Amino acid sequence: MNRKTLVLPALVGLLAPALAACGGSDSGSKSGDAIVVGTTDRFTATKQAPAPLDPAYAYDIGPWNLLRQTVQTLMITPKGEGQPVPEAAEKCGFTDSGNERYACTLREGLKFANGDPVTAADVKFSIDRARTIKADTGVFALLSTVDTVETQGDREVIFHLNTADATFPFKLSTPVAGIVNPKDYDKNKLRDGFSMDGSGPYTMKADVKNNELVDAVFTKNPHYQGTLKVNNDKVEVRTFPDADAMGAAIDKGDIDVMTRAMSPEQIRKLSNSSGDGKVDLVEMPxxxxxxxxxxxxxxxxxxxxxxxxxxxxxxxxxxxxxxxxxxxxxxxxxxxxxxxxxxxxxxxxxxxxxxxxxxxxxxxxxxxxxxxxxxxxxxxxxxxxxxxxxxxxxxxxxxxxxxxxxxxxxxxxxxxxxxxxxxxxxxxxxxxxxxxxxxxxxxxxxxxxxxxxxxxxxxxxxxxxxxxxxxxxxxxxxxxxxxxxxxxxxxxxxxxxxxxxKQYVAARDDITGAAYVINSSATLQLWELGRGVSS
Structure with a gap:
């Protein structure tokens, strides 16, 4: 296989070059065929951890990467990285000189995927819920500087902090601050299982076997409003027991993209192989x-x-x-x-x-x-x-x-x-x-x-x-x-x-956006993927 290695420069906070896998436009997949992404991450519900995808519980890269597709946050890390920018919010910022009062205005007409309006009260509910439940993963500690959450009307949310916290905008970009619908999430109890609902770019349907998620299909949310350009209609995330099984799947064409975690041997092989193949390797900081x-x-x-x-x-x-x-x-x-x-x-x-x-x-x-x-x-x-x-x-x-x-x-x-x-x-x-x-x-x-x-x-x-x-x-x-x-x-x-x-993604060469499907923090950005024309 001809596996071309695309290397992105290690510049945190600066816009990386717009590299994509060989060929194609950025118009995205409109055929209805899902782009299939492989991962070795495991998603298991157990007696000790029955709610792996609840924003108030999840505190691991795998579950967070599923949540980010479905549960929207007030802020988001932009494509070129750097300081977070408004996402579910229209605007956000500190309103005092001491970095202790942070106010956000929601986008007008924001809706959950089921069509319900997203209000300031829902934001307050979501933040207070995570702080109240205090899951044993410790994810609630990301919100430890929050003293109280105030709402003014349906679109204004004010966070009163108990101490100065210049990193607070970043924390509002993490899934624990994801906005959930009170109809779907109990205020004082975690939501068991693998269901997720929100106002993000996708809805998700999970295929679960023996209390383990083996496949998740993300379908474009028609009600989504935010900063993201969604370049596809559907993405399927498929889990594999190990890197070898995932590698065999991309070689056979059963999946389009291979993410974490590849083995060092696979990465070396992908970097050094030459021929007439259809898979590219992208290396990222x-x-x-x-x-x-x-x-x-x-x-x-x-x-x-x-x-x-x-x-x-x-x-x-x-x-x-x-x-x-x-x-x-x-x-x-x-x-x-x-x-x-x-x-x-x-x-x-x-x-x-x-x-x-x-x-x-x-x-x-x-x-x-x-x-x-x-x-x-x-x-x-x-x-x-x-x-x-x-x-x-x-x-x-x-x-x-x-x-x-x-x-x-x-x-x-x-x-x-x-x-x-x-x-x-x-x-x-x-x-x-x-x-x-x-x-x-x-x-x-x-x-x-x-x-x-x-x-x-x-x-x-x-x-x-x-x-x-x-x-x-x-x-x-x-x-x-x-x-x-x-x-x-x-x-x-x-x-x-x-x-x-470093980070690596392998993608078949008719897939566009592979250079941005994960960022330096290993955040999965499925919306960046599209389907173009094979070289």
Whole structure:
């Protein structure tokens, strides 16, 4: 196959070039044939998590990417990224100098997909509902700076914040702030199952087997009003058990687009193959990160010296080279290198990997070696290379002689609730930001009600540095506070950043808009896809 690699420049906040797969116009698919998109994301309803697609519950990239197609938000990240712009709103903005009062005016004539009008009262209901339910995923914490929501008439919504929050417009672009119809969603209870309703660009019909969504058909919403140009009439999102099955489907022409998560081997093959085929690979900058998290109350890693010694031993460059090659790069902060406020805090503190320095840290703390613990990872959530990644980490730590590490992989539906119950001492996680700002790589893990439910608390971060950073509308001005937070993380090591990855989409060459179907935050934008003419 002739798989041409289109590379988009890593410029966050600037309009990327209008690259699309080979051939075709941007008029979109009008034939009624669905554009079929493959993914290895899994969507499962369980006893512990019966409402995977409720905006008040969902806090993961897969469910969010389905919600964004159907549930509209007041604000949205624009096509070229950068600052959010009004979407369900006609206009929004701070109305005071202290960034504590934020007002929005809804678009006139806005309707839900069933034809019901969308009112300011519905916005208030939706925001208050998420804050009231307080789902154990911690997604409600994105709205933690909201004090009260006021309405004036049918179109005016005013958010009174309990503290300055310059990142609030970004938070109104996330699915937890999605506008839902009170007829479809109970005020005090999550909506179980896989139904979604809203005023977004599509409606969704789900095919569910054994409590798992295997196929979702998105049909253009005739009542949609917003900023998005919808370039197709129908898109089908089809789930696959693994990357190999997804790759076979695009080779056979059963799907048109392949998104996350492809294997490193697939990406290399797609990049290097040549011939007369019909599939293109698009490479894009990404804000995905991977990291280790620690239950800082667990006996094996409660001593800070143990966590610091782990940070001193792990060789990120070796890890990336052996597992991901050029598809990722070493990361020395929870904040990616392309985000304003990034600082290489871990490299500044630990420098190059050193067993002797790690041994000294443990000796000074009186820690008996080897330190024994298990590193846990999920087998089916972050791509097929995760197991190899943890095998490399295990080898690095054990070869030092300072650690006796075992590894254990578990499916996500078991891994995630077990992690949140603090039953893992050390575990691997990935993160796609809620929005492209340093706050989204810090607050979800270090603020109150953190999504990991870890016991680590830094009062300086929570009470001083994080609030200071949110007062600054100019994010460059916030860099001092953000650097202070990253330095504390490097000193205490409740989290250990590993790498930052690129993003890839494969598409048959009669598909247009592939270069925009996901943005740097891995947000799925199905409306960008169209069907053109094959080369």
């Amino acid at each position: 990404g804000l995905e990160i991977r990291y280790l998290a620690f239950n800082t109350d667990a006996p094996s890693v409660k001593n800070k010296a143990v966590r610091k010694a782990i940070a001193q031993v792990i060789n990120r460059s070796d890890l990336v080279a052996k597992v991901y090659g050029t598809q990722a790069e070493a990361l020395y902060s929870m904040v990616p290198a392309t985000i304003t406020g990034h600082s290489n805090s871990f490299f500044n503190k630990y420098g190059d990997p050193s067993v002797s320095k790690a041994k000294s840290l443990l000796d000074k703390a009186g820690v008996t070696t080897p330190v024994k613990f298990t590193m846990h990872y999920t087998t089916d959530h972050y791509g097929p290379a995760t197991k190899k990644e943890f095998e490399v980490l295990q080898q690095q730590l054990n070869s030092s002689g300072l650690f006796d590490v075992s590894i254990e992989g578990t499916p996500w539906k078991v891994f995630h609730p077990t992690m949140q119950k603090r039953q893992y001492d050390v575990f691997g996680m990935g993160w796609f930001p809620d929005f492209p700002d340093a706050d989204s790589f810090i607050a979800p893990f270090l603020d109150a009600d953190n999504t990991l439910n870890t016991p680590y608390v830094s009062n300086d971060i929570r009470k001083n540095l994080l609030p200071e950073s949110r007062r600054q509308a100019d994010r460059l001005t916030a860099s001092s506070s953000l650097t202070g937070i990253q330095d504390i993380v490097a000193k205490d090591v409740p989290l250990l950043p590993l790498w930052q990855g």
